[in-house]
Amino acid sequence: MSTQAEPRLATDGGPVAEGALLHRLRRLPRPSRRTLLLTLLCFAVTFGTGMRAWSSVGLGGFDLGIFDQGVRGYAHFQLPVSTLKWYHHNFPPGFSLLGDHFSPVLALLAPLYWIWDDPRSLLLGQALLFAAGVPLIRRIARHNFAHADQRLRDRAADLAGLVYGLGWPLLVASQVGFHEVGFAVPLSLLMLERGMARRYGTLLVAAVLLCCTKEDMGLAVSAYGVVLLWRHRRTPEQRRARLVGGVLLVMGVTFTVLAVQWAIPAMGGEPGYYWNYQTLGPNASGAVHNVLHDPALLWHAATDHALKPLLVLWLFGTLALLPLRSATVLCALPLLAERVLSTNPNHWSVARHYDAFLWPFLLTAAIEVLARMHARGRTTAVPRLGVSLAAFSLLASVPLGLMELAIPSNWTAQHDEKSLIKAASLIPSGVWVEADNQIAPRLTARDHVVLVDQVPRGCEYVLIRTKNRSFPFASPTEQAARAQLLLANGYQQVWSSADGGVLLLHRVGDQPIPGEHVPGPGSKPIQDVVPGDVGHDLFKG
Template identity: 55%
Template sequence: MLALLCFLVCCGLGWQSWTALRVTGFDLGIFDQAIRSYAHFELPRSPIKNVHHEFPPDFSLLGDHFSPVLALLAPLYWVWDDPRMLILAQAILFAAGVPVVRRIARYCFADAAPSVTRRAADGAGLVYALGWPLLNASYAGFHEVAFAVPITLLMIERGLARRYGAAALWAALLCTVKEDMGLVAGIFGLVLAVRAHRSGHRTGRALGVAVMVAGPLVSAAVITWFLPAMGSPAGYYWSYGRLGADPGSALLHILTEPWVLLQVACIPAIKVAMLAWVLGTLALLPLGSPTMLLALPLLAERVLSDNPNHWPVINHYDAFLWPILLTAALEAVARLHRRRVRQPAARCPRLPGRWAIAGLMLSSAAAVFLGLGILVYPGSWQPPADKRALAQAAGRIPVGATVEADNTIAPRLTARTDVVIVDATPRGADWVLMREKKRAFPFATVTEQRDRISLLLAHGYQDVWRRDGVVLLRRVSPVPIPGMSRPGPGSTPVREQVPADVGRNLFQR
């Protein structure tokens, strides 16, 4: 029942975001185009990503992020070729973690009374199923985190079950989710080796050491060799300029001035607030378990980053952490419970239960604030007038047309048109669909959007439909457009300019 609850809530939020036109070309449209390529037995390519960031036309998303696991979703597109299939798939993958979390709870409370073990499994399953990181990821549409969550849980669960070979296999599969997950797998190997050594399991210790070494090596090989081989430009995703211009200079800076880590991690203060929220919503319980070490690479990537998109807690990034945090919290509560049983005369005999209840209440409150409240609010299911107009205009664009579309409406066009998002550079598409009264990504101001519309109307485009600040333009004459450009084989990729208001509010969507 809890798995069904998780599926319904996550699917409901994702479907609501689709209905209310909250999901966008970045990232649902990108993943839809990529997996559609897989479904046609091609490398994953996304015109939305490639054109906006000026990557060459044949650039594969495997050179952007190492996520070959996404190819497993390709058969779903043989059943239903639609971006909403990804929303369903993500909800199923999240829900698949519920029974795994329940097994983890049973392992943690294996020596407790049956009634305690049962309550622990039920409580853990409920906290996981309604976890605010999963709700945020569902709200955002789709991301490779859909695979990271169940695979991380299965890796940890097999380790606790002392099924070391299976744990190592899940750790290997985790490395195919994203290029940095090898670091998580490596620390898991360290924890696994130490625990196996204490239990006298030589096989577990050997496999743990192997995973500890192999995980970081896989990440290093992917980042330094595979991604560049697939066309990734050097330093494109380096977001740690306060530490150094590249990994080498950053390492030298850290070795010579180690305090710089604390300075970068604490400024601006939203980074500290992010850590407080992530840990505080589980009553700081994850800090009581070595499993928490697995989260260190993921947290470090965010607090040391210069990219403000990494700091709030409303994106998908926290879902990568959720299996780790919840397992660590369960292990901490179980340890407190064992201490209470062994020392019945302890000063705070009810401490484990109270701490667990505090974690349950805090996590539930966060879930209501960041997801459940939105799900049940009727107004959240209705798009505003300008987005309704975007959907109406999109219906007027013929199948097979080339389109430059507002980021918000792009996912509605990926299945039947050659669509990219409209940005600062004219692309010469047959149709252009954009807003003129409300700022839309990636434009910095509404004035830029109006100027673009005026430019196109003066150079071969005709205004064919307007409503509620939405303009649909059709190209009727091949007049050259000033500044028009389409990435070619020698294109130089450009990085996204983050708007000034991003990263100032922990909960700004």
């Protein structure tokens, strides 16, 4: 009896192996193939976006270098200490990143450093985490369109996966480096999806991990508890859902309070370090008191700058305002309120990673509204509205990330950045370096790196720019003066770019430097002064 031979797998990855792989892919059910392809697309685009920013030396010590130092600490079974953050913001000794934002979940990335000991492993990890959201958002679409026919369910899942995976919030977050949002996105989706599937055990696990992603995510967890209580208020048989909702409501707020008031100070931070709500009051208790006596303060704080209502309009407008008709949008409101009530202009634009925290809730809310419209009989309008929404959202992704990938010049370093790379190659391993923000992540794997700023630290090497402004300096003149101060007090020039815009200095004397300071016991943390040109453009940082 003849039998058909199994496809032979080539050990060298040649045509036979590739043919076998394609054969196995074809044998997968069509929904599974689409899930896989959309997941790979999301990973490729987000990882590519991060690598493009790395290749052009567009990722700085703030914040990629900070997280590299912190996760590197976890990889060596130590606390996540970052000298970049510690020195620049004047935290006392004993400070770790858990005293900045309480994000113990980042320890889960430590194994990446056992495989690839490089800051880019964080870009890889974040892209994998973002991609993990594709199967979840597709499940969310299928849950909501369970009443529809198979064809519409498939179309809804495909569009949801495409809009999510190429969503502008993920692209923006990828091109500004790595942040805790890498975990927040898939965990938020997992919490929402498990709630729809009524798998409350896994939901609670996701909620706990989400609380451990960043201290304010507890507020989103509590908001989802409110959503569950509201949706199941008239369904006696869903007593378990109401119980879980109550647990989430209490757990989320409790975790946020404990993290801010106890865990962060225990790790060397200060409870009110990120209080940026002076319009409301000097601290949280003062703000509550003032708002209770004058609720109009909230409106004033949310509209005292033109970018704030523009931010809200952009977030909801790119999803055709649909999220406003779903209770799930409540999960995004605490995180959005943090930004529109803030006095820090860094929070008002869409050029940073903050919108990715909102993305799972806003997109899920939009899907829920479309599904509800279809269930109520608007069967012809919903497919057209869904396609239009997808087209509008994806159109927003073109200038906010997709277009950058397609321009070859965006993948290469410019003059200053090439000079920074050259100078960094001359610095020995294992030394203390005060480094320009943009080059810092390329040194953190082999040196002790602090940010070159307005305060001299007395390090062995200093790599600084003098003709183009670099964070956190206010002007190139200030940077040039800093370099001259060092040259006059024990440093000599080791290397300079042709135009003198990048200098590498080496300390050869032991005389004290005027203004030299290293944070010690009793140091009080400080915040950066935001430059005057920040907060004037919705699409620029």
